[in-house]
Amino acid sequence: AQSVTQLDSHVSVSEGTPVLLRCNYSSSYSPSLFWYVQHPNKGLQLLLKYTSAATLVKGINGFEAEFKKSETSFHLTKPSAHMSDAAEYFCVVREGGYNKLIFGAGTRLAVHP
């Protein structure tokens, strides 16, 4: 079975500094991986997705993620945090052959002035 582990439940950064949200996955197949963001009391919005094309994936709002098969990782990064980035971030894997997205536990990103 496939799964994802988000290594940090909370990350706190200062505005203008880099963001790193860590995600490791477990998969028997070549996985499809996603990052979603949830702002307070809002729905989930897709940031980016990896689907076995380029290993460095660029998403919206300046976020990007790199798929590293050797490390089974799909970490999310942004060069410079903005106050509006404060939200909950979810790393997600699609279970191969099934219509099922499996979510990590989430990482809450706080951005301080």
Next chain:
Amino acid sequence: DTAVSQTPKYLVTQMGNDKSIKCEQNLGHDTMYWYKQDSKKFLKIMFSYNNKELIINETVPNRFSPKSPDKAHLNLHINSLELGDSAVYFCASSQQGANTEAFFGQGTRLTVV
């Protein structure tokens, strides 16, 4: 235009009542889902429908009954509501396929008192 819309946004009800949440998508997708988000923000799939047929039914109490009258709609009916049913319920849709992302509604916050 709202892609995935669910109603109501908030639902407060007493234990033992029966309630329904409605979901509609206008993206032309053939797969729809219900996810439950608990108080710790953890998201877990409940049901998945493909072309109106149930294809995923996780270990959900049979008090929860999904109904898909057509590909664009997936409603969730809950009988005999319990305190533990309090959560945010998200509807989502996607195209069939291994690499496709899901689009989520804004969520329904259910509070059972």
